[in-house]
Amino acid sequence: MSRLATSFVLGYHGCDAEVAAEIINQRAELIHSDRDFDWLGPGAYFWESDPVRAREWAEWKVGRGDYKEAAVVGAVIDLRNCLDLQNAEDRELMRAAHGSFAIVQKKSGLPMPVNKSAPGQPNADRILRYLDCAVFRHLHSIIDEQPDGPYRVEPFDTVRGMFTEGDALYEGCGFTARSHVQLAVRNNACILGLFYPPAT
Template identity: 60%
Template sequence: MSRLAASFVLGYHGCEARVARKIINCEEPLRASDKKYDWLGPGTYFWESDPFRAMEWAQQAKTRGRIETPAVVGAVIDLGNCLDLLNRENIELVRDAHRLFVQEQKRSGLPIPANRSLEGEPERILRFLDRAVIQFLHEIFEVAGEAAFDSVRGLFPEGDELYPGAGFRRRNHIQIAVCNPKLILGLFYPPDYPPAGD
């Protein structure tokens, strides 16, 4: 949707070191996520311009027992036809999709999902509603025969205030969900984050 910004970005994907090696060696593709709580809908997720945050995510996944050895894969990404939620036009598009989604859910007698926090966490990191609205928008465009979104990009304020009264938060980030894997143009290890043993 948005071609008003630069199309190429560097993104960083946190994962298991063993998987990172297979991805870099073209033995295994990057996997897309399609969980009901994914923040930007289905796609392969990257932290834009932030390998540190990708590693932090992988380390958190290790503490939850989801991976053994944290690693980061860097990617050169063409955002293509991007639903860029840093762009006013696209924000309005998502707001309108939400209104239509709620109408459709009510008409069908279906519940409206809600974003939720994990127990003990202040952030609403389970984005059931946001994911449903973005998926609904994808479906609207598909039914209308419009060009599909290649990627979705959003800014997320997260974490504690950087200092008292700050407008900045400790874990602010831009996240990208790549829907069209053909637009992942190249993969690399970030220099400061090679996998363990390399």
């Protein structure tokens, strides 16, 4: 799956400047997000090859009052066993996981989660990805709970997805202003090095 692509990538993590210093100086590890609406399920999140987008996100968090000062931490990431949603085989795996999750929810009498737009933004991208996150968690739990044996699937170290987001770059085009590739690192051993990127 992941071995069909180059294994090493550069990722950029937007965060508060104080947190960035702790991470760079190895006094703290990257925080793994585990919210019910995370786009790629649980993990430490990075913008692949895009420090500018990481900074924009951190500055947005400053504007909301979540951070005092925006910063970006760069990372050399070995994708290892990657659930790569740019790959047809992995997309089919996600489709199967969704079908399995739907059966579990129905048997349990529970509704299916739904991806939603943020409050006050009814026509915006569905940035609250409750359904997608639940399917990722379901897939990871199936893999984690399988017995050892010759056909055992190894747990995924990273998850990678491409997202089209934002308005069209110009009238009639197929590109959007905030499209990006995002990574969720589930296994911190995949992070081979950390650095401050050049000023963005």
